[in-house]
Amino acid sequence: MPQQSGRHVRTPVxxxxxxxxxxxxxxxxxxRDVASVVIERTDGxxxxxxxxxxxxxxMEFCRRWNIAEQIRHCGFPRDYGLSMVFCTSMxxxxxxxxxxxxxxxDRAPAQSPEKKQRSPQLxxxxxxxxxxxxxxxxxxxxxxxxxSFASDACGVxxxxxxxxxxxxxxxxxxxxxxxDGAGSAVRERLGIGLxxxxxxxxxxxxxxxxxxxxxxxxxxxxxxxxxxxxxxTWGNLTAVDGKExxxxxxxxxxxxxxxxxxxxxxxxxxxxxxxxxxYSILDVMPWRRSSLVAESYGxxxxxxxxxxxxxxxxxxxxGFNTGAGDAVDLSWKLAAAIQGWxxxxxxxxxxxxxxxxxxxxxxxxxxxxxxxxxAANCEDILQDSASGEEVRKxxxxxxxxxxxxxxxxxxxxxGYRYEDSPICIADGMPAPxxxxxxxxxxxxxxxxAPHAWRxxxxxxxxxxxxxxxxxxxxxxxxxxxxxxxxxxxxxPLSTILIDEPDIGRLYETRYVLVRPDGHTAWRxxxxxxxxxxxxxxxxxxxxxxxxGIGAAQAMTGR
Numbered sequence: 205m206p207q208q209s210g211r212h213v214r215t216p217v218x219x220x221x222x223x224x225x226x227x228x229x230x231x232x233x234x235x236r237d238v239a240s241v242v243i244e245r246t247d248g249x250x251x252x253x254x255x256x257x258x259x260x261x262x263m264e265f266c267r268r269w270n271i272a273e274q275i276r277h278c279g280f281p282r283d284y285g286l287s288m289v290f291c292t293s294m295x296x297x298x299x300x301x302x303x304x305x306x307x308x309x310d311r312a313p314a315q316s317p318e319k320k321q322r323s324p325q326l327x328x329x330x331x332x333x334x335x336x337x338x339x340x341x342x343x344x345x346x347x348x349x350x351x352s353f354a355s356d357a358c359g360v361x362x363x364x365x366x367x368x369x370x371x372x373x374x375x376x377x378x379x380x381x382x383x384d385g386a387g388s389a390v391r392e393r394l395g396i397g398l399x400x401x402x403x404x405x406x407x408x409x410x411x412x413x414x415x416x417x418x419x420x421x422x423x424x425x426x427x428x429x430x431x432x433x434x435x436x437t438w439g440n441l442t443a444v445d446g447k448e449x450x451x452x453x454x455x456x457x458x459x460x461x462x463x464x465x466x467x468x469x470x471x472x473x474x475x476x477x478x479x480x481x482x483y484s485i486l487d488v489m490p491w492r493r494s495s496l497v498a499e500s501y502g503x504x505x506x507x508x509x510x511x512x513x514x515x516x517x518x519x520x521x522x523g524f525n526t527g528a529g530d531a532v533d534l535s536w537k538l539a540a541a542i543q544g545w546x547x548x549x550x551x552x553x554x555x556x557x558x559x560x561x562x563x564x565x566x567x568x569x570x571x572x573x574x575x576x577x578x579a580a581n582c583e584d585i586l587q588d589s590a591s592g593e594e595v596r597k598x599x600x601x602x603x604x605x606x607x608x609x610x611x612x613x614x615x616x617x618x619g620y621r622y623e624d625s626p627i628c629i630a631d632g633m634p635a636p637x638x639x640x641x642x643x644x645x646x647x648x649x650x651x652x653a654p655h656a657w658r659x660x661x662x663x664x665x666x667x668x669x670x671x672x673x674x675x676x677x678x679x680x681x682x683x684x685x686x687x688x689x690x691x692x693x694x695x696p697l698s699t700i701l702i703d704e705p706d707i708g709r710l711y712e713t714r715y716v717l718v719r720p721d722g723h724t725a726w727r728x729x730x731x732x733x734x735x736x737x738x739x740x741x742x743x744x745x746x747x748x749x750x751x752g753i754g755a756a757q758a759m760t761g762r
């Protein structure tokens with residue numbers, strides 16, 4: 205636990221922001237036996253939930269943290285259908301439907317032990333916060349706002365203002381991570397710029413309660429109802445708790461969404477149409493839909509993650525899931541540095557690896573947004589006439605086809621890879637296609653190590669997490685030189701022999717070295733001639749001289 209004296213705290217890692225990404229980072233650090241302090245400027249209550257779905261990859265992280273079953277039973281009804289419905293209003297014309305099952309009826313994809321889960325932030329944040337608190341490794345300070353920080357080669361000193369005290373909270377930390385959202389004070393104080401489009405549109409989110417809505421319309425259960433009118437796509441109604449809480453998002457240009465004249469009731473009534481439903485508005489929040497990624501993800505001992513590093517359209521649900529990936533990538537590297545086995549360049553690899561992933565996912569989300577608003581020539585969509593019916597059929601076909609990549613996202617969530625990582629050793633194999641929907645597993649360095657079911661009912665994914673793991677397959681020898689090199693550097697490395705031929709074929713080579721985050725660091729058909737060189741590379745030790753072609757070949761094992 206952090207050392208505390210009065211209003212002074214000493215901790216290995218200071219996390220600014222107790223949103224879902226900050227909570228993931230705190231829990232993953234605790235999983236690695238690293239303590240942290242989390243400061244959060246609010247009281248922690250979720251007044252307007254945003255994030256709603258966890259990808260298969262994020263659920264794999266929850267599986268590692270032993271909270272996957274809690275997430276599966278978070279409170280969202282497991283028998284609630286999660287289709288996507290295009291319509292003119294809840295009482296109007298149905299234009300088309302992407303049918304999707306309830307969580308009970310859904311099945312995990314062949315490429316993962318976990319299926320995506322509906323777990324709104326309203327439920328998710330308390331679950332992960334409780335899990336972090338239960339480790340005894342995380343200290344929370346709510347209603348506490350960062351005021352300033354300074355860092356040098358030895359650590360970070362931060363000052364925060366506590367709402368219940370005139371005395372500031374002073375925190376000494378080895379590292380600081382800003383998980384403080386799109387308007388990140390940490391990013392701004394670091395002077396890190398943003399690249400991209402600051403305003404795809406100006407939207408307003410209306411959080412509301414509508415009791416018994418499902419019984420009052422003919423559209424069937426849906427995660428989201430997307431509304432189209434004569435102007436095209438104008439909004440959507442999303443199920444928050446699967447019961448009575450909903451979020452209506454209204455899309456528009458800045459002049460169209462003028463909060464001085466915005467009438468939330470008008471838009472709710474437009475969405476409901478003639479549906480006889482009583483509602484109450486709980487919160488109205490204007491927001492700017494942006495497509496931005498930070499130029500870097502940190503400087504020295506200070507880093508950023510989640511929305512502080514990338515903001516994207518929610519089309520596809522990539523924002524939080526990308527942030528969870530940031531947290532897991534950064535966590536094991538912070539742990540390695542704190543525990544003394546990380547190399548001098550390991551933490552620099554965080555930005556090198558994750559910034560391109562952020563840019564990639566921002567791009568996919570932006571593409572999905574433009575597909576969502578692509579409906580054209582909708583002027584007659586409400587007409588009760590033959591021409592109106594023809595327009596509705598055409599728009600339904602077009603919008604269903606255009607938005608498929610927003611719902612089919614396995615490639616986005618599992619297929620990201622670290623192409624130019626200095627801590628992954630490329631083996632010369634070409635990169636596979638990077639499709640947003642399709643995903644073919646590979647053990648190629650930089651990629652997520654493949655999932656396969658083992659005879660005991662566990663997944664290969666379950667083998668990874670605490671340290672490095674060397675998987676051995678048929679025809680492999682004992683890796684004595686690698687184990688010796690790892691011991692000499694203090695790097696946690698275990699070796700596992702897998703004798704199932706189908707898993708061997710999936711992993712492609714006799715040896716596959718997997719990092720603590722579950723990504724492949726190196727693979728080969730023979731052990732490396734330079735075992736120490738390989739170990740130093742994957743733990744992030746900077747090379748003082750060019751290693752040369754011969755040394756590189758000695759590590760590839762090809």
